[in-house]
Amino acid sequence: MISEEQNLIYLDRNEYNFEVAPLVQEVIQIFSPDEFTHYTRCFQQGIKSELSQYIADVYGVSEKNVVLGYGGENILKEVIHCFLSQGGRERRILIPTYSWWYYKSIADEVNGTTLMYPLYEDGYTFRYDIPEIKRLVQSEKPDMLLLASPNNPTGNSLTLDEIKDILDSVDSKTIVVIDEAYTLFNKRDITYIAPLIKQYPNLLIVRTLSKFYGLPGLRLGYAFMGDGLKPFDSFSTMYLGFNKLSEKIGIAALQSTDFYAEKGDWMQQDKERYKQALNPLPDFKVYDSDANFILIKYPIEMKEALQTAFSAVNIVVKFMNEEGLRTHLRITLGTPAMNSQVIEVIKQVACR
Ligand SMILES: Cc1ncc(COP(=O)(O)O)c(C=O)c1O
Structure with a gap:
């Protein structure tokens, strides 16, 4: 049987992190x-x-x-x-x-x-x-x-x-x-x-x-x-x-559209939480999003430190690597607890 790495939290592929309807x-x-x-x-x-x-x-x-x-x-x-x-x-x-x-x-x-x-x-x-x-x-x-x-x-x-x-x-x-x-x-x-x-x-x-x-x-x-x-x-x-x-x-x-709409509303609230926590950090920018992910611009000199910090807590996020978006992260909205953890990781690296 092919086993998936159980202990990793994948916030890099825009999947769903809540219960099924x-x-x-x-x-x-x-x-x-x-x-x-x-x-x-x-x-x-x-x-x-x-x-x-x-x-x-x-x-x-x-x-x-x-x-x-x-x-x-x-x-x-x-x-x-x-x-x-x-x-x-x-x-x-x-x-x-x-x-x-x-x-x-x-x-x-x-x-x-x-x-x-x-x-x-x-x-x-x-x-x-x-x-x-x-x-x-x-x-x-x-x-x-x-x-x-x-x-x-x-x-x-x-x-x-x-x-x-x-x-x-x-x-x-x-x-x-x-x-x-x-x-x-x-x-x-x-x-x-x-x-x-x-x-x-x-x-x-x-x-x-x-x-x-x-x-x-x-x-x-x-x-x-x-x-x-x-x-x-x-x-x-x-x-x-x-x-x-x-x-x-x-x-x-x-x-079950209403059931899923509630999850969409939670995600919307957490996008605001991301903005409030990270937009005040120097050279960080959290973009508006109508999707289940957010795009964040970060200072490129923090890339390695962020990669190390995320891997230490077993969270996978997407470090963009395409022309024009090389200093950006794309992060799937997770549960409120996962989102809090991501915010903490970024804040800790940024405030070192
Ligand atoms: C922009 C975009 N369109 C379409 C899809 C297709 O998803 P699926 O084949 O699971 O419906 C994806 C999947 O990530 C996507 O990012």
Whole structure:
């Protein structure tokens, strides 16, 4: 058996550090393995699965506009492969400068060309440079524009007006993907999704059960697709259905939104605690975050001391090492006790 290092607290991978919702635990306990002896019968009813229908009902969209995948990761990979691999000419994707490394890596897999648009620092946040995004969309005519909201690792998000402003400037031939993996921690409104995918047929909004719903090990992602993404529909659909237990867990998790919202509120309170404790320290800066992690700028000469101090207490945090973010730490929100410990470690090193 592969053993995981039990004594380490991983606050470097944006996982969930609280209990699983009672309803999720219950469906796992009552699930009958007999369900695994046959494929889903959903196709006879003209839908992909119970989960896609449930999501469609909650979000007020047609089931045909819901996509399911093995995590948001899998949906992102499929959509990028689908639209960037159609041969004949160079295919381009525009992504944010500071963003999840995986976007470029999956575009590389199909020889897509990745171009980056800027994000700039503004006080305690990062902002998308919207005029520059529009300019690049006009000049480069990308096959795909990827927006991440909230963005990883910066934690900032786009407003609905900003999203619409960008979408209005994009040619309908460009597929726009919004990665909303880190949504719902702060902003819980979901009513914009249905009108947005209706108004913009070239839009795909990707979400996951891994972050807000705290189930990264389940590997379930979902997305909302505009009617213009038909080629992607057949690319992504599993015609023999999806994992039946996962689907039931997914529904139970979505039904437990209030339970998870409470955890999101706790995280929000602890982000404030981080700010109050660390922002007064010289050359430290805790950024605003709409996600389950925070980005912290620290004086680079403290890097080694911080690494040693964290490893002494068995806590793993992410020391960023990319252009423009080399003096930054990204830390997943843990339980209040874990967060207190992280704050103490940083304060002790800073005040030596
Ligand atoms: C920005 C971003 N998008 C999407 C994902 C995908 O997560 P999952 O495949 O677990 O849904 C991650 C995972 O860390 C992420 O950081």
